[in-house]
Amino acid sequence: MSVHAFSPAERDAVYRAIRERRDMRHFRPGPISSEVRQRLLAAAHQAPSVGLMQPWRFIRITETDLRRRLHALVDAERVRTAEALGERGDAFMRLKVEGILDCGELWVAALMDRREEHVFGRRTLPEMDLASVACAIQNLWLAARAEGLGLGWVSLFDPQAVAQLLGIPPGGQPVAILCLGQVDAFYDAPMLEREGWDRRRPLHEFLFENAWGGAPSAVRKENHHDSER
Structure with missing residues (x-):
C-alpha cells in the first residue's frame, strides 16, 4: 500500500460516496445552509481543469419566477425529446x-x-473545457452525497434559450441545470435502471487493452480457462 494512501475508513468513505451517488429527481422542501453551500461550491471549484482555465461558472437561481421559467423550458424540451x-x-x-x-x-x-483564448491543452481537443466543467459537477455531486444531499443533473433544455434567459454572454454556454436539496431517501440503484429504461453493463465490456476492442489480459485468461472446462 502506498504511504500516501488514506486510512481505511477515509478510503471507504470516498468509495462509498462514489458508489451511492445518484442522479436524484425526488426532493423535499428545505433550505441548505450557507456553510454547506459554500463547502459544495469549494469542492466544485477544486476540480481539475485543462490548462488551469477553470471554465466553470455557476448561477444560483433564487427568484421563484425565474425557476418557473427554467422549468417551462425543460418541460418543452421534454415533449420534443419524447x-x-x-x-x-x-x-x-x-x-x-x-x-x-x-x-x-x-x-x-x-x-x-472567450474560451478560444485558452489554447493550453485545447489546441487539438477544444472540448476539454466541457470535460473540465463535468469534473466540477462530479466534485459537487460527490460532496453533496457526503453531506446527505441529493443532486440531479438536468440536460433537457435548449442552450440558447437558457443562455438568453440568464443573460449568459455570447460564447458562454449553459451545460447543466442542477437540482440540489434534501431527499427522503437515495435510490438503491440508478433511477433509469429501476424504471427499466436501461441497465448498467459490466465493466469488462468497456475495457480494452493496447487497441480498440483488444481484450484485457485478465479477460483473455478467464476465457481461456472457460474453454478448458
Whole structure:
C-alpha cells in the first residue's frame, strides 16, 4: 500500500460516496445552509481543469419566477425529446426527469465565454473545457452525497434559450441545470435502471487493452480457462 494512501475508513468513505451517488429527481422542501453551500461550491471549484482555465461558472437561481421559467423550458424540451424517441416516447413521458420546482437549491452550471483564448491543452481537443466543467459537477455531486444531499443533473433544455434567459454572454454556454436539496431517501440503484429504461453493463465490456476492442489480459485468461472446462 502506498504511504500516501488514506486510512481505511477515509478510503471507504470516498468509495462509498462514489458508489451511492445518484442522479436524484425526488426532493423535499428545505433550505441548505450557507456553510454547506459554500463547502459544495469549494469542492466544485477544486476540480481539475485543462490548462488551469477553470471554465466553470455557476448561477444560483433564487427568484421563484425565474425557476418557473427554467422549468417551462425543460418541460418543452421534454415533449420534443419524447417525440424524437418515437415508440419509446410514452415510456419516457412517464419518467420523472427533473425536480426543478421541488429542490431547495437550483443552480445552472455553464461554460465561460472567450474560451478560444485558452489554447493550453485545447489546441487539438477544444472540448476539454466541457470535460473540465463535468469534473466540477462530479466534485459537487460527490460532496453533496457526503453531506446527505441529493443532486440531479438536468440536460433537457435548449442552450440558447437558457443562455438568453440568464443573460449568459455570447460564447458562454449553459451545460447543466442542477437540482440540489434534501431527499427522503437515495435510490438503491440508478433511477433509469429501476424504471427499466436501461441497465448498467459490466465493466469488462468497456475495457480494452493496447487497441480498440483488444481484450484485457485478465479477460483473455478467464476465457481461456472457460474453454478448458
